[in-house]
Amino acid sequence: MSDRTDKIREVARKWLADGTVEAVVGWEQGTYREKCSPVLVRKPEDADRLLFNDRCTNNLMTYLKRDPVRGMEKVGVVAKGCDIKSLIGLLQESQVEREKVMVLAVTCEGVKKDDGTVPIKCQACDVNTPTFYDEIVGEKVASNPDPEARFKDLEKLDAMTPAERNSFWREELDKCIRCYACRQACPLCICSRCIAEKNQPQWVETSPHPRGNFSWNLVRAYHLAGRCVECEACETACPVNIPLMLLNRAMARTVKGAFDYEAGKDPEVQPPLRTFNLDDDNSFIL
Amino acid sequence: MSKIGVFVCHCGENISRTVDCARVAKASGQIRGVAVAKDYKYMCSDPGQALIKNAIKEHKLDGVVVSACSPHMHEKTFRKAVTEAGLNQFLCEMANIREHCSWVHEKEEPTTRKAIELVRLMVEKVKRNMALEPIRVDVTKRALVIGGGVAGIQAALDIADGGHEVILVEKDPSVGGHMAQLSETFPTLDCSQCILTPKMVDVGSHPNIKLYTYSEVEKIEGFVGNFKVTIKKKARSVDIDKCTGCGECQLKCPSKKIPSEFDRGLKNRTAIYIPFPQAVPARPVIDREHCIYFTKGKCKACQKVCPTEAVDFEQTDEYVEEEVGGIVVATGFDLYTTDKQGPYPDYKGYGEYGYGEDPDIIDGLQFERLASASGPTGGAIQRPSDGKEPKSVVFLQCIGSRHPSKGIEFCSKICCMYTAKHTMLYKHKVHHGTAYVFYMDIRAPGKGYDEFVRRAIEEDGAVYLRGRVSRIYRSGDHLIVKGADTLSGAAVEIEADMVVLATAVMPQPGIEGLFQKLGISYDQYKFASEAHPKLRPVECATAGIFLAGACQGPKDIPESVAQASAAASKALILFSRDQMLREPVVAKVNENTCIACWYCVEICPFTAISKKDIRDRQGNLIKRVAEVNPSLCTGCGTCAATCFSNSIDLDGFTDEQIYSEINSLMAVGQDLFPEPEKAEGDSPDEKAA
Numbered sequence: 001m002s003d004r005t006d007k008i009r010e011v012a013r014k015w016l017a018d019g020t021v022e023a024v025v026g027w028e029q030g031t032y033r034e035k036c037s038p039v040l041v042r043k044p045e046d047a048d049r050l051l052f053n054d055r056c057t058n059n060l061m062t063y064l065k066r067d068p069v070r071g072m073e074k075v076g077v078v079a080k081g082c083d084i085k086s087l088i089g090l091l092q093e094s095q096v097e098r099e100k101v102m103v104l105a106v107t108c109e110g111v112k113k114d115d116g117t118v119p120i121k122c123q124a125c126d127v128n129t130p131t132f133y134d135e136i137v138g139e140k141v142a143s144n145p146d147p148e149a150r151f152k153d154l155e156k157l158d159a160m161t162p163a164e165r166n167s168f169w170r171e172e173l174d175k176c177i178r179c180y181a182c183r184q185a186c187p188l189c190i191c192s193r194c195i196a197e198k199n200q201p202q203w204v205e206t207s208p209h210p211r212g213n214f215s216w217n218l219v220r221a222y223h224l225a226g227r228c229v230e231c232e233a234c235e236t237a238c239p240v241n242i243p244l245m246l247l248n249r250a251m252a253r254t255v256k257g258a259f260d261y262e263a264g265k266d267p268e269v270q271p272p273l274r275t276f277n278l279d280d281d282n283s284f285i286l
Numbered sequence: 287m288s289k290i291g292v293f294v295c296h297c298g299e300n301i302s303r304t305v306d307c308a309r310v311a312k313a314s315g316q317i318r319g320v321a322v323a324k325d326y327k328y329m330c331s332d333p334g335q336a337l338i339k340n341a342i343k344e345h346k347l348d349g350v351v352v353s354a355c356s357p358h359m360h361e362k363t364f365r366k367a368v369t370e371a372g373l374n375q376f377l378c379e380m381a382n383i384r385e386h387c388s389w390v391h392e393k394e395e396p397t398t399r400k401a402i403e404l405v406r407l408m409v410e411k412v413k414r415n416m417a418l419e420p421i422r423v424d425v426t427k428r429a430l431v432i433g434g435g436v437a438g439i440q441a442a443l444d445i446a447d448g449g450h451e452v453i454l455v456e457k458d459p460s461v462g463g464h465m466a467q468l469s470e471t472f473p474t475l476d477c478s479q480c481i482l483t484p485k486m487v488d489v490g491s492h493p494n495i496k497l498y499t500y501s502e503v504e505k506i507e508g509f510v511g512n513f514k515v516t517i518k519k520k521a522r523s524v525d526i527d528k529c530t531g532c533g534e535c536q537l538k539c540p541s542k543k544i545p546s547e548f549d550r551g552l553k554n555r556t557a558i559y560i561p562f563p564q565a566v567p568a569r570p571v572i573d574r575e576h577c578i579y580f581t582k583g584k585c586k587a588c589q590k591v592c593p594t595e596a597v598d599f600e601q602t603d604e605y606v607e608e609e610v611g612g613i614v615v616a617t618g619f620d621l622y623t624t625d626k627q628g629p630y631p632d633y634k635g636y637g638e639y640g641y642g643e644d645p646d647i648i649d650g651l652q653f654e655r656l657a658s659a660s661g662p663t664g665g666a667i668q669r670p671s672d673g674k675e676p677k678s679v680v681f682l683q684c685i686g687s688r689h690p691s692k693g694i695e696f697c698s699k700i701c702c703m704y705t706a707k708h709t710m711l712y713k714h715k716v717h718h719g720t721a722y723v724f725y726m727d728i729r730a731p732g733k734g735y736d737e738f739v740r741r742a743i744e745e746d747g748a749v750y751l752r753g754r755v756s757r758i759y760r761s762g763d764h765l766i767v768k769g770a771d772t773l774s775g776a777a778v779e780i781e782a783d784m785v786v787l788a789t790a791v792m793p794q795p796g797i798e799g800l801f802q803k804l805g806i807s808y809d810q811y812k813f814a815s816e817a818h819p820k821l822r823p824v825e826c827a828t829a830g831i832f833l834a835g836a837c838q839g840p841k842d843i844p845e846s847v848a849q850a851s852a853a854a855s856k857a858l859i860l861f862s863r864d865q866m867l868r869e870p871v872v873a874k875v876n877e878n879t880c881i882a883c884w885y886c887v888e889i890c891p892f893t894a895i896s897k898k899d900i901r902d903r904q905g906n907l908i909k910r911v912a913e914v915n916p917s918l919c920t921g922c923g924t925c926a927a928t929c930f931s932n933s934i935d936l937d938g939f940t941d942e943q944i945y946s947e948i949n950s951l952m953a954v955g956q957d958l959f960p961e962p963e964k965a966e967g968d969s970p971d972e973k974a975a
Contacts, residue, residue: 093883191931193879198932201945223930273928276889278803 435463
């Protein structure tokens with residue numbers, strides 16, 4: 001780990017010193033020992049603040065679509081394999097220009113949640129060694145041969161009757177306080193004006209009661225259908241622990257089944273809901 | 287506060303039979319924002335429209351809901367009426383309480399309630415309607431005619447004579463279609479080719495007609511007035527500019543055993559061939575499936591003999607693009623086959639008639655070729671198996687048609703007439719022979735048609751037997767036809783030398799692929815559907831596309847020609863204007879919230895959305911947004927549904943309008959459905975009166 005930290009610092013310092021990038025987005029030691037925080041390093045001498053360890057959970061790609069990073073000529077970003085999937089999504093959707101980003105990829109054995117457990121995305125990770133980058137640090141790390149294992153969690157949903165599923169979600173979504181942390185953390189929630197904030201007409205009721213909570217959480221999930229790269233940033237950000245990834249993974253599984261498509265794999269392949277073709281499968285129309 | 291007028295139509299009894307229209311009017315009058323609500327027996331009639339116009343002036347209405355039939359039916363009528371009263375036409379909406387309510391429900395309390403709900407929805411919508419102006423689009427004054435049979439030829443000639451360019455696309459190597467195959471035509475018995483070939487020559491030489499034979503329509507983009515068509519010119523393997531049509535190649539071609547399509551398999555042709563002597567263009571084509579050079583790699587006999595070096599084995603399929611304003615579809619028909627494996631996979635053949643395996647059981651078109659002076663026998667009636675003159679011929683009508691157990695319920699319309707013609711042609715050539723006809727009904731309405739059938743029976747002695755045939759089987763030199771004569775009640779057995787089946791008229795196999803490309807609808811049999819069966823019989827529901835001939839349903843020659851001229855006149859009407867008005871129901875982008883993800887650009891089926899740069903005065907890029915080209919947009923709404931950030935709205939169907947419609951159904955705390963007696967005396971209807 002410290003080896004990777006050194007190399008990250010070295011590359012970042014070089015990029016900043018020779019003007020390759022205006023700034024580097026990375027992780028630094030957080031206020032608490034067990035947490036790392038995102039940091040924007042602008043000067044070569046600050047590169048030593050950067051580090052990498054198993055607490056670097058944040059998906060830094062979400063900063064690429066925000067000011068001040070968005071306005072920069074060129075920016076470096078430190079990224080795990082899963083974060084790079086988000087970058088691929090942003091490239092597909094023209095939110096980021098490839099030539100404006102320098103990707104400093106880092107191999108990763110998996111990160112840990114705040115409580116020390118290993119997230120599902122790391123258990124079933126297929127990008128421990130990233131393949132899409134400008135520079136990479138760290139030794140090669142083997143991936144889980146069965147990435148489909150991440151859908152195992154959905155079996156408990158599948159086993160429920162529709163009524164049970166309804167009451168399960170009613171209970172979970174009842175907790176929502178509509179802080180929109182899920183949206184802010186999500187690298188692919190790219191709208192400058194969210195539909196939740198549109199009020200003419202107001203499709204999503206703003207107050208945190210069951211009806212509005214259902215609309216919000218379902219709209220969010222639908223807007224990510226075929227786009228969500230399962231980085232778990234939303235679920236990690238959620239202060240009331242709603243299992244948002246169950247929704248997202250259910251969507252991902254459906255999209256994979258229907259279109260044989262997985263988000264965040266190939267920037268050249270268009271997401272299925274983004275294409276129109278006369279030869280599209282119409283069999284679902286009666 | 288809006289001032290909306292609601293006008294409830296009884297549609298004679300079509301609506302009032304199941305919906306209490308007076309109550310709908312009263313209840314509508316109580317919806318907030320409704321200034322006047324009236325019901326009337328025929329709202330589309332002159333007095334009905336006058337009622338609307340007067341109400342608009344009297345109450346200074348700023349929106350109108352006509353609660354009547356489908357907007358497909360009368361939206362135009364009422365929009366015109368409100369325009370005449372000084373209101374923008376897009377402030378008029380239809381609440382469909384006929385197709386969506388009275389026709390599909392019983393006369394029950396909830397039916398009237400539903401009608402009231404439908405009115406409420408549209409009132410909420412029309413409150414938020416904006417005055418819109420139609421979009422003006424330039425018209426490309428060129429036509430595409432698909433199909434070079436008699437219908438396509440007539441349509442092409444009429445449009446070309448009207449002074450506009452025509453692109454005529456024919457899939458076969460020559461124009462002419464089925465009519466070129468016929469011997470004589472009913473009810474005059476004049477020679478089919480004699481009347482058709484001059485028209486074929488005209489098509490080939492008309493300065494306004496660009497003829498693409500051996501070609502197919504590959505792709506169609508655009509919309510009425512501005513279609514872009516990609517045509518695939520199949521490799522003919524002969525340069526038709528160099529070729530003089532001398533026919534030497536045909537004589538030398540060693541592959542001579544290919545059943546001729548034109549002679550319906552009664553004669554063989556060569557691999558390089560001109561389909562028939564009068565073909566236009568009279569240029570050969572190489573059938574690559576059978577050509578020895580293409581199958582075995584050696585031969586080139588035709589190339590060696592060709593005096594002008596026109597044979598080109600290297601030729602490939604070529605694609606050309608043409609821009610047209612209107613399209614006439616005249617793809618014609620084909621015949622049902624009794625074979626086990628016909629071209630129509632949905633229909634099984636006729637096992638009881640031997641699945642078309644006996645050479646002496648032929649279909650109507652084969653008989654036409656036998657009787658034709660240019661046919662395989664030179665016009666002599668000879669049976670295919672041994673060339674003997676048949677002493678008795680049995681004609682069976684309604685093979686496939688009117689036979690629900692075989693999958694077809696419709697009447698093929700032309701068979702009664704052509705069978706009568708066949709009996710006459712037969713009798714005129716085989717004087718001592720007997721023609722038997724098994725029929726279900728004789729359907730001969732038309733000028734001179736019934737007289738023609740009577741002549742066949744009375745003067746030419748055709749024996750008409752009302753009944754069907756259960757079985758045909760071979761017994762030595764003859765075919766035994768077992769059937770019933772239902773008029774005498776007797777079973778009939780006839781020893782025949784030849785049997786002619788009047789098989790059903792079907793659309794061209796696989797034609798639905800073209801219809802899908804054109805975006806036009808078709809029925810269960812794959813016949814193209816017209817926009818209105820009575821009032822718009824030659825137009826498709828898709829604007830700018832017209833129908834001619836048997837692609838729409840069974841038709842005889844005069845009908846096909848008449849419809850072709852009608853379609854041509856529709857195209858000429860379209861071309862009579864320099865600009866066309868289009869519905870302003872188009873998508874609009876909110877540039878403030880657009881995030882340039884380009885989902886809309888990718889999914890737009892009409893490529894109407896492009897990327898636009900917004901720059902400041904110094905030319906610095908501020909942001910990029912999507913931009914809709916209103917003349918390409920058809921208002922399908924795919925982009926609006928796809929846009930995450932809700933930055934696209936459809937004029938006339940805005941988010942706000944749809945939302946308020948849905949919301950109106952959830953309104954609570956109102957007495958939505960007052961009982962008739964309760965509501966009496968305080969309805970605005972009466973106050974207005």
